[in-house]
Amino acid sequence: MDAIQTDALSRRYGNLTAVADVTLTVARGEVFGVLGPNGAGKTTMVRLLNGVLAPSAGSCRVLGLDPARQGSGLRRRTGVLTESPALYERMTARENLRFFGTMYGMPAGKLAARADAMLEAFGLAERADAKVGGFSKGMKQRLALARALLHEPEVLFLDEPTAALDPEAARRVTELIMEFTRQAGRTVFLCTHYLPEAQRLCDRVAVLNRGRLIATGTLAELARTLWHGTWVDVECLVASAPDLLEAVRVVAGVTDARLDEPDGTRLAVQVEGEERIPAVVRAIVERGGQVVRVNAREHTLEDVYFELQGEPAHAQPAVASETSGRGGRR
Amino acid sequence: MNWRAVGALARKDLWEVRMNKVAWIPAAIVPMVIVVLLPLAFILAPNLFAPSTGTPDPNANVQTLTNLVPSSMVTELHGLNDAQRWVVFSTGFVSAPMLLLLPLMFSSIAGADSFVGERERKTLEALLYTPATDSELFLGKVIASVVPALLLTWMSFVVYAVVVNAAGWNIMQRVWFPTAAWWPLMIWVAPAIATLGMAAAVLISSRVSTFMEAYQLTGTLVVIVLALVVAQATGVLSLSVGVTLLVGAALWAVDAVLVWLGVRLFSRGAVKALA
Ligand SMILES: Nc1ncnc2c1ncn2[C@@H]1O[C@H](COP(=O)(O)OP(=O)(O)O)[C@@H](O)[C@H]1O
Numbered sequence: 001m002d003a004i005q006t007d008a009l010s011r012r013y014g015n016l017t018a019v020a021d022v023t024l025t026v027a028r029g030e031v032f033g034v035l036g037p038n039g040a041g042k043t044t045m046v047r048l049l050n051g052v053l054a055p056s057a058g059s060c061r062v063l064g065l066d067p068a069r070q071g072s073g074l075r076r077r078t079g080v081l082t083e084s085p086a087l088y089e090r091m092t093a094r095e096n097l098r099f100f101g102t103m104y105g106m107p108a109g110k111l112a113a114r115a116d117a118m119l120e121a122f123g124l125a126e127r128a129d130a131k132v133g134g135f136s137k138g139m140k141q142r143l144a145l146a147r148a149l150l151h152e153p154e155v156l157f158l159d160e161p162t163a164a165l166d167p168e169a170a171r172r173v174t175e176l177i178m179e180f181t182r183q184a185g186r187t188v189f190l191c192t193h194y195l196p197e198a199q200r201l202c203d204r205v206a207v208l209n210r211g212r213l214i215a216t217g218t219l220a221e222l223a224r225t226l227w228h229g230t231w232v233d234v235e236c237l238v239a240s241a242p243d244l245l246e247a248v249r250v251v252a253g254v255t256d257a258r259l260d261e262p263d264g265t266r267l268a269v270q271v272e273g274e275e276r277i278p279a280v281v282r283a284i285v286e287r288g289g290q291v292v293r294v295n296a297r298e299h300t301l302e303d304v305y306f307e308l309q310g311e312p313a314h315a316q317p318a319v320a321s322e323t324s325g326r327g328g329r330r
Numbered sequence: 331m332n333w334r335a336v337g338a339l340a341r342k343d344l345w346e347v348r349m350n351k352v353a354w355i356p357a358a359i360v361p362m363v364i365v366v367l368l369p370l371a372f373i374l375a376p377n378l379f380a381p382s383t384g385t386p387d388p389n390a391n392v393q394t395l396t397n398l399v400p401s402s403m404v405t406e407l408h409g410l411n412d413a414q415r416w417v418v419f420s421t422g423f424v425s426a427p428m429l430l431l432l433p434l435m436f437s438s439i440a441g442a443d444s445f446v447g448e449r450e451r452k453t454l455e456a457l458l459y460t461p462a463t464d465s466e467l468f469l470g471k472v473i474a475s476v477v478p479a480l481l482l483t484w485m486s487f488v489v490y491a492v493v494v495n496a497a498g499w500n501i502m503q504r505v506w507f508p509t510a511a512w513w514p515l516m517i518w519v520a521p522a523i524a525t526l527g528m529a530a531a532v533l534i535s536s537r538v539s540t541f542m543e544a545y546q547l548t549g550t551l552v553v554i555v556l557a558l559v560v561a562q563a564t565g566v567l568s569l570s571v572g573v574t575l576l577v578g579a580a581l582w583a584v585d586a587v588l589v590w591l592g593v594r595l596f597s598r599g600a601v602k603a604l605a
């Protein structure tokens with residue numbers, strides 16, 4: 001049985017359709033990313049899947065339960081890291097965990113031990129009895145994550161877990177997410193507009209825009225549907241013969257080739273698949289090319305994302321783009 | 331019904347409203363005035379001023395006031411001298427609606443903090459993701475507003491009884507307070523009014539986004555009680571056991587409607603719950 005299943009799921013607020021006709025499935029144990037700019041409908045999805053909002057049309061099932069009608073039973077088995085930490089700031093970290101543990105129906109004895117263990121694991125043991133109001137954003141987020149995992153949920157929903165954090169705090173939260181999801185084989189539904197995070201964590205992603213699902217798949221699958229081939233950069237020691245480009249273009253499986261540097265030391269070749277690369281290299285070497293470097297470009301999630309959204313990367317301020325300089329697309 | 335969750339939520343909310351000093355400072359002053367200063371003024375003022383000033387004997391005014399007293403009170407005033415009549419009339423009759431301000435005020439403040447404050451502090455969403463049902467959440471918050479309001483009201487009532495009996499001892503020469511009508515007032519009407527204050531806070535909470543706005547709006551409820559004071563003083567309502575029971579029943583009927591509306595407003599389905 002799949003962990004999450006939606007069928008033409010829709011939610012309207014008045015005239016605005018926040019989630020429109022979304023059909024997707026998330027397998028058990030999968031880390032599934034939902035990508036989209038602000039207002040795409042990510043938070044609304046999380047609410048619908050936990051029975052906090054009822055769908056306007058369509059349906060969904062989480063762990064085989066209907067969130068709208070069996071919400072209470074379902075929420076016992078899901079954990080949600082909300083967009084804002086939603087902690088009681090005048091209460092201590094320990095009091096927060098114990099309160100929510102009780103609300104989740106955890107037995108008192110087990111709860112106390114589990115809360116302490118979580119505070120320890122999340123690096124908050126020393127501040128366990130300090131008021132949360134004095135915590136840094138990163139600490140609050142770690143505490144909120146500890147709360148979401150306290151009752152050992154089968155499905156974990158993470159709504160922009162690192163959006164408000166500085167890079168260091170964000171990395172710590174990401175590491176905790178990896179630690180607490182991979183080991184337990186937990187299903188994760190991660191909403192984010194921070195693409196490197198999704199690339200690092202997710203097995204599969206869905207791209208959402210204005211409530212609509214634009215694409216679903218693994219990074220490789222998405223890249224394959226978007227670009228019908230792989231670009232390969234070839235660097236030679238000295239300028240190659242003028243007819244080199246022509247010779248490469250006629251190699252089977254090559255769909256495009258051009259010079260990257262006017263002096264002819266670098267060329268870019270588009271091939272149907274990586275298995276064509278040796279033939280390309282052979283053709284260059286046969287024409288006297290002295291190959292020093294061959295590099296098949298990999299698409300980042302960011303490339304995929306912006307291609308899907310139909311906008312160039314630098315014109316998308318809503319999306320945090322912290323690129324690694326692995327420029328793949330032009 | 332998961333009573334453990336309901337209890338945890340009620341305790342948490344109670345703890346939170348206790349931390350809300352903005353709410354409690356005025357809420358501590360009003361009871362002092364109503365429970366201590368008001369009865370002292372009623373009982374002691376005529377004795378302090380009557381002999382020294384040249385104004386007509388205040389007991390003469392009392393006479394005209396007591397003429398307004400409905401027949402049900404006549405028995406209570408029967409066989410008393412004018413000074414005694416004044417004490418019974420003012421502290422046992424006129425000020426009754428004032429004491430009813432207390433459950434209204436306490437529960438609407440606690441209700442505003444519990445229902446609006448939770449949303450304002452952005453913690454409501456995490457609560458909605460817990461397995462607690464809508465009715466468990468609502469009930470927890472109702473308990474957190476109504477129960478302390480009632481306890482504080484009853485404590486105030488005890489203090490009031492002590493003050494009235496002690497200050498009036500010279501005149502009355504016996505423990506005469508509370509009179510019969512006060513028991514249904516405290517046991518039947520006060521809870522209905524506390525519920526009213528809470529329900530009003532819930533309804534208001536769906537229209538405003540901050541605790542202060544809700545606090546100020548619930549303050550307008552005082553008008554209802556002031557109307558009761560006027561009605562009482564002009565003799566429209568008599569404070570008999572029967573009338574008190576009727577007024578209580580009417581209030582409970584209003585409560586039922588307001589709570590029904592409140593439950594619908596404070597539910598996961600209601601979009602307003604998630605700002
Ligand atoms: N309670 C609400 N009332 C009205 N509109 C809402 C409400 N919540 C969200 N929306 C709208 O629905 C759309 C999707 O919002 P949301 O799910 O929060 O997106 P995301 O989490 O991807 O940023 C937005 O246009 C937002 O303004």
Ligand SMILES: [Mg+2]
Pocket residue numbers: 039042043044083159
């Ligand atoms: Mg969101």
